[in-house]
Each structure stands twice: as C-alpha cells, then as structure tokens.
Amino acid sequence: MTDLAAAARALEGAPALEVLRWAAATYPRVALATSLGPEDGVLFDLIARHDLAIDVFTLDTGLLFDETRALWRALEARYRRPIRAVTPAQTVAAQAAEVGDALWTREPDACCARRKLAPLAAELARHDAWITAIRRDQTADRATAAVVEADRRFGLVKVNPLVAWTSAQVWQHLADHDVPTNPLHARGYPSIGCAPCTSPVAAGEDPRSGRWRGRAKDECGLHQREAPPTAARLPVLDGVAAAGLRRPS
Numbered sequence: 001m002t003d004l005a006a007a008a009r010a011l012e013g014a015p016a017l018e019v020l021r022w023a024a025a026t027y028p029r030v031a032l033a034t035s036l037g038p039e040d041g042v043l044f045d046l047i048a049r050h051d052l053a054i055d056v057f058t059l060d061t062g063l064l065f066d067e068t069r070a071l072w073r074a075l076e077a078r079y080r081r082p083i084r085a086v087t088p089a090q091t092v093a094a095q096a097a098e099v100g101d102a103l104w105t106r107e108p109d110a111c112c113a114r115r116k117l118a119p120l121a122a123e124l125a126r127h128d129a130w131i132t133a134i135r136r137d138q139t140a141d142r143a144t145a146a147v148v149e150a151d152r153r154f155g156l157v158k159v160n161p162l163v164a165w166t167s168a169q170v171w172q173h174l175a176d177h178d179v180p181t182n183p184l185h186a187r188g189y190p191s192i193g194c195a196p197c198t199s200p201v202a203a204g205e206d207p208r209s210g211r212w213r214g215r216a217k218d219e220c221g222l223h224q225r226e227a228p229p230t231a232a233r234l235p236v237l238d239g240v241a242a243a244g245l246r247r248p249s
C-alpha cells in the first residue's frame, strides 16, 4: 500500500508531469475527471502529449453550455484522444418529471447530488485513484490540499498535480502549448459549470462568485474536504450505496 503522506512530501513542488507519471505508474485504475476548465486543459494536454495511461472522463450533466460542448469536441480532435462522458441516471426531463422543473433554482445541493455526485461516485468506485485540477488558491476549503491524499469522501486516492499552481501559470501553459479553451472565459466567465448556475463575474470579484450566484454555495461537493455529507444532505448517495457502490465514509 502506498504511503500517501510520504508520497505527498516527495511530490510537493514536483512538475505536474512528474506527478501524473507517478500516478499512472502507481495506480493501474486511475482517471482524470475533467470539468473542461483551464486547469483540466493543462492536465489533458500533458496526459495526451505524453501518452500517459490515464483514463479521462467528464461529467455530462445535460446542462453544459454549448461552448463547453464545443470545447470538448475540440480537445478530442486536437489530441486525437477521447474524453468519455459520464452521465446521471436521469435525463434533465426525467428529473423534472420526478421532482419538478429547474431543481437547481430550488435545491441546488440536491440537483448537484443527482447530476454530479452520484454519477461521479459510481465512476470512481471503478478506480483506485483520481486526478483533479484543484488549486490551493481557489477556495479556503482547497487551501490545505496535498499533492496526494486520501479521498475519504469517495474512498480512493486523490492526486492534485496543479495544487500549487497559480492561475497565471495555468494560462501560460495553455498559451505555450496552444491548448483549446472555452471562449466564455473571455466573456467574463472565469469559472464555468452548468449553464443555469453560472453567471459572468465583474472585474475585482472572486473568480468563483459567478457559480451559484446569490446562494450560500461555492462547491458542487466534488472536492469538499470537510466532514463527508450526511444521508439527509445527499439522499441520492443512499442509492449509490444500495447499488453496491462504495459510499463516502
């Protein structure tokens, strides 16, 4: 078994490519869960150019911007490497039929649980480690993230190759390697998620303030590092456990 604390110490400050190579060599079942954001563009560029044995998938909530879908296709074409779609159990229409239209306007946590957390949990149950694009300076919750750490929430290892990077470093890498990016960034969207929950950000605002604007929510729940969710907060995860998948501990 890998000593994660020792690995994190050894890899702190290492180039992202070195961290990715380590993950690919250490974990046969490792995946990049890409949100198709700028940081994910860096990781996909490194994985594809260096032909690393790392599965790549994205959560297709059915509510992505058209520009995000176009970027998805552009990345696949540029690197000739597929980005697998992982989808929720229900279409948006089926969800509306069960719980009413536009759940995201009434209960965004429940909507994220259905459309993001449950399909991600199911996918991660098939992997030993996952690679994420989080950076320490993005949120207070992410400030203590290590390069390699146990993900108690999903029950596997989490590898964060860009954890010490700045936004400027990310954009420099994208420019240096001509990586396709989302045109919405130039229209005031520094952080892009589902279309109904993402709005432009004014100059000087926190880059993530356009996500779930006006609500006390700044995370989908995919990278929360506090206590894991309770069944009451994320009831859909009970279904995940009932289906025989690993439930966050």
Ligand code: SF4
Residues within 6 Å of the ligand: 061, 063, 103, 104, 107, 108, 109, 111, 112, 113, 115, 116, 193, 194, 195, 196, 197, 220
């Ligand atoms: S980001 Fe919004 S639309 Fe997307 S899953 Fe979460 S609440 Fe639903």
